[in-house]
Amino acid sequence: MRLRIFLSLVLAALVGGVVAPPDCPAPLIWRKGEGWRYESGGVSTAAPNPTEQLALARSFQAQKDYGHALDCYRRLLARWPASAAAQDAQFGLAECLSRKGYHYKAFKEYQALLAKHPDTKLFDEVLQRQFEIGNLFLAGERDKAWGIRWFKAPEKAVEIFEQVVKNGPFSPVGPEAQYRVGVAQEKLQEPKLAIRAYEKVIERYPKHPLAETAAFAIGLAYYREAKQAEYDQGAADQAITAFSDFLVRYPRSNRTEMARQFLVALQREQARGLFQIGQFYESNRKYKAALIYYNEVIEQNPQTDWAKLARRKVETLTPRLAPAPPAPS
Known part of the structure; x- marks a missing residue:
């Protein structure tokens, strides 16, 4: 008899320890229609219908108890997914996730709301x-x-x-x-x-104020690329086109003067690049190719210092390409 009582007490202690140990923060609870669930801190997050479930979730959220609010919202969505309260529950779920710092998860839950x-x-x-x-x-x-x-x-x-x-x-x-x-x-x-x-x-x-901002940003993006380009003038050309288009589209913009300054800097940069390409061909004694680039400097950017240097180069190299006089007969 004593052995039977002892074994009963041990079994009760073991079952009690598994289901609700003294130091367990989340007792295991069974509910009809839900099965076994842990309830954090022993606080009930269940209500008999979706309306009361939503109210319970919102009360936790108002108290900034986002953990229990999340449990409530998830319970509502799992048990009553087609209820009128489901949309508000999905929204509340995302809000609470964001409040807890899970911003990307919150974004996904907001997107799930729009999908459903x-x-x-x-x-x-x-x-x-x-x-x-x-x-x-x-x-x-x-x-x-x-x-x-x-x-x-x-x-x-x-x-x-x-x-x-x-x-x-x-x-x-x-x-x-x-x-x-x-x-x-x-x-x-x-x-x-x-x-x-x-x-x-x-x-x-096109009529939104940000269209102007975006047009200027395009020029800036190309400008940054051009700053890194030595012999590839594509980015500089595109930046010049972008800022030129900006000045045509938005002549009264408060960024007009800045766009002009970038345009001047880019034209100078473009002239420098073309001049250096000309120097490269000249150093390899390809004078005809060098003259093509020196003349481009003069034609495209005539007011720059590089154009002055290019004119001197043209004057120096042109005689070298002149046909030799015929030999005396």
């Missing part, structure tokens, strides 16, 4: 939240996973802004998101992709 409910009443607000998350990554926010903030992720800014544009190209944040794709690409050292993003701003939103 494309006509949601929360459409504009979702796009605004996604746009704000993109700005966080653009500003240097570190991606968070498993409770740890890892590395800066500007490539996520590109992904998010592109998705915002895809979701609502003509929404209040559409033009700004498209422009910021270009800014993020520049941070990623992808000037060609940045330029294409800026071009899309001008193509899609």
Whole structure:
């Protein structure tokens, strides 16, 4: 008899230790329709219907208890996915994730809301939240996973802004998101992709104030490339074209004077490059080719100091190409 009582007590202790150990922060609870679930801190996150479940989730969220709020929202979406409260639950889930620093996960949950409910009443607000998350990554926010903030992720800014544009190209944040794709690409050292993003701003939103900003940014992107080019004048030519187009399109812009200054600097840079190519051919005694480039300096940038030097070169080299006089008979 004593042995039977002892074994019963041991079994009860073991079962009690498994189901709800004294130091367990999340007791295991069984509910009909849900099965076994852990409840964090022993706090109930369950309600009998979706309306009360949503209210419970929002009460936790209002208290900044985002962990329990997330449990409530997830429970609602799992148990009542087709309920009227599901959209608000999905939105609340994303909000709480963002509050806990899981911004990329939050972006994904906002996107899931739009995928499930494309006509949601929360459409504009979702796009605004996604746009704000993109700005966080653009500003240097570190991606968070498993409770740890890892590395800066500007490539996520590109992904998010592109998705915002895809979701609502003509929404209040559409033009700004498209422009910021270009800014993020520049941070990623992808000037060609940045330029294409800026071009899309001008193509899609020609009357938006950001079209002017994007046009100027195109010139700047080419200018930065030209600064690195020694003998390849393609970037410099494209930058000159971009700033020239800017001055034609936006003659009253407050960036006009700056565009002119860049244009002068680029023309000087272009002349220098052409002159150096001419010098290269001259040093290899290819005088005809050298003269072609010296003459280009004079024709394209006649007011520069390089043009003065090119004229002297032309005067010096031209006689060398003159046909030799016929031998006396």
